[in-house]
Amino acid sequence: MRKLVISLAALMVLLSVSGQALAAEEHVLAWDNFALRVLNVIIFIGIIWYAAGALIRKFFVGHKETVASELAELERLKNEAAEHLADVERRVAGVEQECEKLLSEGRAQAESLKAAILADAEKQAARILEQARRSAEQEGRSELDRIRAGLADEIIKAMEEGLTKRLGEAEHQKLIDKSLTKVVLQ
Numbered sequence: 788m789r790k791l792v793i794s795l796a797a798l799m800v801l802l803s804v805s806g807q808a809l810a811a812e813e814h815v816l817a818w819d820n821f822a823l824r825v826l827n828v829i830i831f832i833g834i835i836w837y838a839a840g841a842l843i844r845k846f847f848v849g850h851k852e853t854v855a856s857e858l859a860e861l862e863r864l865k866n867e868a869a870e871h872l873a874d875v876e877r878r879v880a881g882v883e884q885e886c887e888k889l890l891s892e893g894r895a896q897a898e899s900l901k902a903a904i905l906a907d908a909e910k911q912a913a914r915i916l917e918q919a920r921r922s923a924e925q926e927g928r929s930e931l932d933r934i935r936a937g938l939a940d941e942i943i944k945a946m947e948e949g950l951t952k953r954l955g956e957a958e959h960q961k962l963i964d965k966s967l968t969k970v971v972l973q
Contacts, residue, residue, distance in 0.1 A: 791836070795829055 836843075 791832065792829075795825070795832075799825060
């Protein structure tokens, strides 16, 4: 209340000084009217202060406490947010490290899989080559056997013709009998 009265007194002094400055320039103010109006304002403010001063004080004190509690709550929330941010940053860093680890493991698995596939392909190629070699050998043997059989048939045929031309029918029969006896005796 004292601050209000002091403020109003300072205002009155300021207005009176400004009034004297204006009077020097021959502008005259009605000081008696002005003083009554200022007194009226002071009385009005005093009545309001008397009637609602406690409520006004309580409002401003309560408001101050509310603002202080809100600031404390905001500070607490700010600290929690900073902790949460730090936790998220740690997790993000952990996720990045985990991603790098997974990528390196994936690369290693891919390389081992690639090596296994190449080794398997080389084994299959060796098997295919071995099968082709065996098949070629079998075909070669069968062709050789066929050629031998055909050659043996031609030789037998040629010998028969040669023997038939050289030997007569009687000599031919003797030779067959002689060969059969040798075969039976053995």
